[in-house]
Amino acid sequence: MSEFREKTSIVDARVPEGPLADKWVEHKNHVRLVSPGNKRRIDVIVVGTGLAGASAAASLAEMGYNVKSFCFQDSPRRAHSIAAQGGINAAKNYQNDGDSTYRLFYDTIKGGDYRSREANVYRLAEVSASIIDQCVAQGVPFARDYGGLLDNRSFGGVQVSRTFYARGQTGQQLLLGAYSAMSRMIAKGGIKMYNRHEMLDVVLVEGKARGIIARNLQTGEIERHSAHAVVLATGGYGNVFFLSTNAMGSNVTAAWKAHKKGALFANPCFTQIHPTCIPVSGDHQSKLTLMSESLRNDGRIWVPKKKGDTRKPIDIPEEERDYYLERRYPAFGNLVPRDVASRAAKERCDAGYGVGASKMAVYLDFKDAINRMGEDVVASKYGNLFQMYEKITDENPYKTPMRIYPAVHYTMGGLWVDYNLMSNVEGLFVLGEANFSDHGANRLGASALMQGLADGYFVLPYTIGDYLADDIRTGAISTQSSEFDAAEKEVKNRLHQLMNNGGTKPVDYYHKKLGKIIWEQCGMSRNAEGLKQAIADINAIREDFWKNVRVPGTEGELNQELEKAGRVADFIELGALMCQDALDRNESCGGHFREEFQTPEGEALRDDDNYAYVAAWEYQGAGMPARLHKEELHYENIKMVQRSYK
Amino acid sequence: MNLKLKIWRQKGPKDNGKMVDYPISGISPDMSFLEMMDVLNDQLVEKGDLPVAFDHDCREGICGSCSMYINGEPHGPGRGITTCQLHMRSFADGDTIHIEPWRAAAFPVIKDLVTDRSAFDRIIQAGGFISVNSGSPVDANAIPIDKHDSDRAFDAATCIGCGACVAACKNASAMLFTSAKVSHLSLLPQGQVESRDRVLAMINQMDEEGFGNCTNTGACEVECPKGISIENIARMNRQYLGAAISYSPPKATGGGD
Numbered sequence: 031m032s033e034f035r036e037k038t039s040i041v042d043a044r045v046p047e048g049p050l051a052d053k054w055v056e057h058k059n060h061v062r063l064v065s066p067g068n069k070r071r072i073d074v075i076v077v078g079t080g081l082a083g084a085s086a087a088a089s090l091a092e093m094g095y096n097v098k099s100f101c102f103q104d105s106p107r108r109a110h111s112i113a114a115q116g117g118i119n120a121a122k123n124y125q126n127d128g129d130s131t132y133r134l135f136y137d138t139i140k141g142g143d144y145r146s147r148e149a150n151v152y153r154l155a156e157v158s159a160s161i162i163d164q165c166v167a168q169g170v171p172f173a174r175d176y177g178g179l180l181d182n183r184s185f186g187g188v189q190v191s192r193t194f195y196a197r198g199q200t201g202q203q204l205l206l207g208a209y210s211a212m213s214r215m216i217a218k219g220g221i222k223m224y225n226r227h228e229m230l231d232v233v234l235v236e237g238k239a240r241g242i243i244a245r246n247l248q249t250g251e252i253e254r255h256s257a258h259a260v261v262l263a264t265g266g267y268g269n270v271f272f273l274s275t276n277a278m279g280s281n282v283t284a285a286w287k288a289h290k291k292g293a294l295f296a297n298p299c300f301t302q303i304h305p306t307c308i309p310v311s312g313d314h315q316s317k318l319t320l321m322s323e324s325l326r327n328d329g330r331i332w333v334p335k336k337k338g339d340t341r342k343p344i345d346i347p348e349e350e351r352d353y354y355l356e357r358r359y360p361a362f363g364n365l366v367p368r369d370v371a372s373r374a375a376k377e378r379c380d381a382g383y384g385v386g387a388s389k390m391a392v393y394l395d396f397k398d399a400i401n402r403m404g405e406d407v408v409a410s411k412y413g414n415l416f417q418m419y420e421k422i423t424d425e426n427p428y429k430t431p432m433r434i435y436p437a438v439h440y441t442m443g444g445l446w447v448d449y450n451l452m453s454n455v456e457g458l459f460v461l462g463e464a465n466f467s468d469h470g471a472n473r474l475g476a477s478a479l480m481q482g483l484a485d486g487y488f489v490l491p492y493t494i495g496d497y498l499a500d501d502i503r504t505g506a507i508s509t510q511s512s513e514f515d516a517a518e519k520e521v522k523n524r525l526h527q528l529m530n531n532g533g534t535k536p537v538d539y540y541h542k543k544l545g546k547i548i549w550e551q552c553g554m555s556r557n558a559e560g561l562k563q564a565i566a567d568i569n570a571i572r573e574d575f576w577k578n579v580r581v582p583g584t585e586g587e588l589n590q591e592l593e594k595a596g597r598v599a600d601f602i603e604l605g606a607l608m609c610q611d612a613l614d615r616n617e618s619c620g621g622h623f624r625e626e627f628q629t630p631e632g633e634a635l636r637d638d639d640n641y642a643y644v645a646a647w648e649y650q651g652a653g654m655p656a657r658l659h660k661e662e663l664h665y666e667n668i669k670m671v672q673r674s675y676k
Numbered sequence: 677m678n679l680k681l682k683i684w685r686q687k688g689p690k691d692n693g694k695m696v697d698y699p700i701s702g703i704s705p706d707m708s709f710l711e712m713m714d715v716l717n718d719q720l721v722e723k724g725d726l727p728v729a730f731d732h733d734c735r736e737g738i739c740g741s742c743s744m745y746i747n748g749e750p751h752g753p754g755r756g757i758t759t760c761q762l763h764m765r766s767f768a769d770g771d772t773i774h775i776e777p778w779r780a781a782a783f784p785v786i787k788d789l790v791t792d793r794s795a796f797d798r799i800i801q802a803g804g805f806i807s808v809n810s811g812s813p814v815d816a817n818a819i820p821i822d823k824h825d826s827d828r829a830f831d832a833a834t835c836i837g838c839g840a841c842v843a844a845c846k847n848a849s850a851m852l853f854t855s856a857k858v859s860h861l862s863l864l865p866q867g868q869v870e871s872r873d874r875v876l877a878m879i880n881q882m883d884e885e886g887f888g889n890c891t892n893t894g895a896c897e898v899e900c901p902k903g904i905s906i907e908n909i910a911r912m913n914r915q916y917l918g919a920a921i922s923y924s925p926p927k928a929t930g931g932g933d
Binding site for chain 2: 085088089092103104105106107108110112113122124160162163164165166167168169171172173174175176177178179180196197199201202203206209210211213214216217223225248277278279311312314315316317319320417418421422424487488491534536538580582583587588590591
């Protein structure tokens, strides 16, 4: 038997006993191992090839497990982690500014507004340093100084420089590192790679996750794949908003199918609205583009002091500019956490001080940085970001300030997992953005890459063994069982229904409609009345969708409209759950801002007495309210205080 | 804007394709090229026609999915951009725009504008990695790396694997792609240990996939959305020559005591 104690409730995270700083080391020392000879008899499915999925697949294959890896893109190298710009945090203290594991842990808990699980966050901070070592060993070309050592920059919500970066393409370089590690194992036979495959259901046998049903997106064929454990590393659900910084294909389908099979979905309303994105330019827009938070290191955010000022920004004199973040938050200034910066921008625009054609934008100005450091230095730090901005907007940010506005960027919520990263469904593990555990109600910049790689390189490879140790004599799992039959039939029925309902409206029509509701009622600020209305509206969209959506073509071919239709169907159901969660949480914390609960200065007002819990929701059927399970959060090592960045 | 689109339509890998005309109106100059394609596809769906299949994902020029051959150029007019970063302001009202998939024997068409680029994955699998397991690597600052080398490695590592270099090349050569990865890794001390094996294996795989040879035309460098330099090809050729002349693989040995 495992050393790990029995669960006391469905949301018992089974955090190991002992002092915080010793938990992970002690746990690793006592989880069961699977011998090299036995690993060969064990299959693991990994869905998704972003930082979490690719690092997990590579690590598990190196250890000797048989890994089957799935991605919907044409190559694992294209997963959306590739688009992360700014950097990755690690408590290396290379800059000698007093950084430590404890400080990274503390900043992350505080940044998350005290709604994350203490032991998980400490572990994240603990393994962060190893991630940098691992990536450098793989050949990731992080920025270096002239002595040949690694360089760091600072990010929002912290007072140290602990962010490692590779120009504005850190995610790309980290993902290519993990992809190369995967490629090596594909060549060695340790990983069987399935490109252009989408998971459409998880298969449970005797209550354990034992496989998936996947659609080959190139041929339309429905396939059965079995394994001893299933790992979901399928990313976040920001595309529920239609417009977000996510890739077009990013979706919630795998996680949502698992949820419908019993996996609890935790804190779905905790979404992150990133403060520095290029503003929406028109109705045609298909996605939003992020400008890295690192720009806030040297850029200053302002709006005119005069309402509806239509002068060009360079014609507005210094004394008529309101650097509102520096004014409101003198200690952190432009580097306040993302949720704070986003709400402050919304507040100014709603009050009539917004700029640009839409008036829904604020300035991000590099004039002072260029004067201080010179254009060359600014270009070397942010050149590719400036270039990207210019390509999209046709404006030169060296000459005129950027216009920015918040946009949906990341989702802190996700499938509930225990300390071992296993969901409440046995054998179903969830990593990276797809799980909920580490960022609480708000994620700090440069922490998503850290968490994805921590889970994949340094956590799951140890914890999954404790589960798989029971399977060394199980033998291969058959796909010829009534459970696989039933799951496959359900998947086929659903596809068939989408193809043959004789509707008239394109999928995007519904997606845009859903996105608008979620953005307005469950976006940067929420209230009970709006949320109740949103739930009713979303349920109406769901019914209309299944009656009137049109999917052309056939099931048995590459059919991108069919792919989209399946994803949007799941987003609609998720949208209702997000609103239910936001309605249940009668407090403001992190990215969740309920208008009814704020301080006199307009800051988020938490209610620790009643809401210091993880809301883990159990599916009860489409259109039905989900059932709430509460995982109470206990902080043994820090005191919960109101966040202040003033 | 009003435009005349001529788009390659091909039902499946084994079907014959042809160029089909699609007039389109009401296009905003601020739209990206792919957003213009979205508008077209929504119109096709509403009419009950099949939308044009094309690969795309991040829509910010980094995932390397999008791959349209527009008016005879990979990723269309403009330098240093992918198709998703091309905006309609680059065209004039009334223009005719030809849109085709990548054309290369090693990138067979799957449907319409979607091609199979898995040959690139197999080139990386042949050696585009450093053999290090997850677990206990040495401290990241244990090996200082000359900033110039590190920066040059980074310049090569920015390749997004889109395949524009192959599409631009009259020989459909994959030398720019392959040399970018060879250079990235061999410029770093961590990658030098395996550099001879790597260059031989990756070039061998490149040839097996059916890519053509390099004749130093330089079209790849011009069309590369990330500005990868053909200097990398020269570097790879030098390494290949050195490895091919001097190197014989070690013999397999027994299992020890």
